[in-house]
Amino acid sequence: MFGNIALIGIVVAALVGLLCLAALGRGVSQAGGVSGNRWGRLLRFLICFVLVATVLILGGTGFYAAIGTGHAMSGWLLMLHATMAPVFCIALAAWVLIRAQTARFVSADIAGDGRWGAVRKGCFWLMVALGVPVILSIVLSMVPLFGTVGQRFLYHTHQYTTLAFLMLAMVYVGLGRCAFSRGSEQG
C-alpha cells in the first residue's frame, strides 16, 4: 500500500513543483541576492549540492524498493542508502543552519506580501520538523529499545515522514524562483 501512496505523492508533488516553477518563473525579482564572500558562497553551494544529491540518492534507493519491488530494501541498494544517510544528516543540519535566519517569518509574510515566499518558508520549516522523525526513526531502531512491534512502527514512521519530506522538498525547489520577502534580512 505504501508503494502506491508513495507513487501518487511523488507524482503530485513533482507536478506541483513544476507548476510553481513555471508559474513563478517570470516577474519575480531576486530580492537581496546571495550575500557573503566567495568562500562562503562556495560553502553554501557545496552544502546545497550535497544535500540535493543525498536526497536524490536516498529517495531513489528507498522509493525504488517501495514502489519498484514492494519489499524492504536489501542488498547493495541498502548499502548505498545506509552509506548516504549520515552524509544527508550532516548536510541537512548544515543547510538548516545557514538558511534558518533568512527563512524566518516576518511581518511581510503575515501581511500577505510575497505569499509564495511565505509558502516556501513554510516548506522549509516543515522539512526541518520532518527531518527529526526521519532521522530518529531509523537511529532509534538501531538501539535495543524497541521490539518487533516498535520496529515496525519506526519503519512505517520512516517511510511516511521521508515521503512527506521529499514531497515538501519538491515543492520547495519548485518555489525556488521566488525569493524570501525583503523583510527577511531585517527580521
Added chain:
Amino acid sequence: MNTTTFGWRPVGVPGLLAWLTLVLAWPVSAGAEWKQLGLGDGDDGNESSPVHVIELFSKMSELPDAEPAGIAPGEEGPAHPFNLGATCGRCHDVEAISKGWHFNSAADGVSPGRVGEPWVYVDGGTFTQVPVSGRDWPGVADPAEVGLTPWEMVKRFGHHMPGGDYGMLIDQGEDGLERLDVAGRFEVNCLACHNGSPLQDQSEAAKQIALENFRWVPTASSRLGDVSGSTKGLDPFFDFEFPDMAGTDEKPPAVSYGSHIFNHSNQVCFDIAKKVPARRCYFCHSVKGADDHECGDEHGGGVAESTGGYPHDQDVHLAAGLTCADCHRNETDHMIVRGYEGEGSPESGGSLRASLSCQGCHLGEDESAGRFGAPRPVHRGIPFVHFEKLACTTCHSGSAPQKTPGQVKTARIHNTGAHYPGHYEHESPAVFSPVFAEYCDDKLTVSRLMWPAYWARLKDEALTAIPPAVVAEAAGDVLASGEEGEGEGAGALSDEQIVGALEALGDDAELGVAVYVSGGKLYQLNGQGQLESSKHEAAGPYTWPLAHNVRPAQQSLGAKGCGDCHTTDAAIFFGEIPVVSAVASAQGETLPMTELAEEDALYWWAFNASFVFRPMLKVVGFSTAGLLLLILLAYGLAGLRHVSRSVAAGARD
C-alpha cells in the same frame, strides 16, 4: 413407584417393550460396534489412561485371511510372538494408524513436506554414500533407484524404524518374497512409541531386525517374551509349528513367556502411554558430536552438539517440562506435526498445526497463541527484516556457529543407541552441523549437511544413481585396486580408478553418460577420454533443517548484539564447510557458507564491515536530530515572542 427417588416414570407397555428391545439388543449391537469402530481411538474427553489388560494374539501366517490365535501360558506347542496388528487392532484402527507419518514414506500420494533427514546407503566397495528416502525430497534417491528392495531397506535401516512402511512391502521383491513366510512382515510396532514400561528395549528391536526376526520384534523389544534364534538360514518353507524339524545348523526363533506376566484370564498388562515419553523418541531422534569435546575443539573445529548428554544441555522446551509429544502430536491418523512454518493446510487442521510451530506458540495472534505458557519474545533492537530472511531456528537451534562446523552422528544415519554384540556404529557419512542453507521459503535455516558420493547416469542435466551392485559388477576390480596408506586421501579414489570405472560402466544412449559424484563435483570423461570435474547443481551437498536442541534466549544469535553475525569473520556467513570427497585429488577443500546459502560473499563482507561505523552513524543521527530540534525550538520561541508582542501591541492600539 417412588418417582422422586429413582426418577422413573410409569411408561406403560410400549415403553416396556422398547426398553426390553434395547436391553436385549445391546450385547449384539454393542459387541459388533465395539469390534468395528475402534474403541480405543478418538478422545472421549476423559484424561485418565485406559488400563490395557488384554489378551495377546499371534499371527504366524502372512496370508491375508489368516486368523490370529490367542496366546496362553502353558498351551501345547511352541509359543509364538504376539502380533500387534491382531492384539491392538481389536480396539484401534491399525489400518488408519499405519498411514501415519512414521509409516508412509513408501506410500504414493503422500506430500513429502519439507526436506528431512534421509537414510544413507553406504557401500565402501564402490565409494558410495547416497541419501535415500521414499519421500520425494530433492537431492535424495529413491530406494529402487539404487537397487534397494523393501527387504533391503528393512535389513539396512530397520534398526531405527518403528515398523510398517517398507516392512509391510517386503514381498515386493524377490528377496523379500522368498523370506516373507519365515521372517514375517515388519509391522507397525506400536510399543516402540507407546510402551510406558521402562523395559521397552529398542536396542533389542534392532538386534531382532539384524537377525531377520521381523515377526518377533514387538515381543522381544517389549521384553514380555524372550526371543532366541534367528530366521537367517531357515528354509523358506520352515514350519514354526514343528521347530524340532530344523536342521542342525538352524536355530529358529523361539519365544519364552514368563508365566508371571499373564493373569488368570490369560491377559497381559501393558503400560500404555497415550502421550509418548521423550525417551521413546530419543532412540531414533538423537544426535551426538562425532568427536565430542567439552568446551570446544582445540583443533579449531566446531563444537559438537548433542541431544542432551553431558556436557551438553537439554532443549529448553524439555528443560521447561514439555515433552516431544506436546508439540509433535497427532490425531488417530498419526500424521504427526513436524512443526515447521507453513506445514499443513487449512483442510488438514492447518490452524491447529500452525499453532504448534515456533511462531504459532510464541508469536501467534489467534486464541491458540501462547500454548504451554510460551513466552512472547520482544526481540529488542532486531529489525523485522531478520524475521523475513531467517527461520526462527537459525538463531535459536543447534550449537553455536563455528568457523568450521562440527561433525555429528545421528541415531538413524549412524546406527547409534543399539547395544548388542556385533553391533557397531557407522562412521560414514560425515555429517556437519550447523550449516546455513535456504529452502522453499527462501529463509536462511540452520541445517545439517552431508556430501553424497555415488555413480550415476547424466542425461538432460538430470542425474540418476546407478545401483552400487551394478557398479560393483562392472567395475569392482578397478575400484578395489586402490592403494592403501595413511594420511589425507589414503584409501581414496584415484583419478585412474575413476577413469577405469567410468569406462567400465560405459555410456548408455538411453540412460545417459556415466559420471561419478563426490565432494560436490561431477566427474566425467570428455571426448578424449580424459577425466574432467565440474560443479553441478545436482552434485551438491544434501542439507536438511534441524530444529533441536533449542538454546536458551541468552545463547541465541543476536543476544549479545549485532556483532554475533555482522562481523567480517562471522561463522554464519564466512564459515568454511569441509568438503568430504572420495577422490584423492580433491582432499582438503572447503565450501564457503555463503556459497551454500547462495549469497553474495562480497556484499556480506562489505555490509558486515560497515557495522564498524554503526556507532558513528548513531552519534551523527542523534546529534543532527538534536540540532534540528534546537533550531526549531530557538526559532519557534522567537516567533512566539514576536507574535505575542504583536498581539500585545495590537491590543494597546
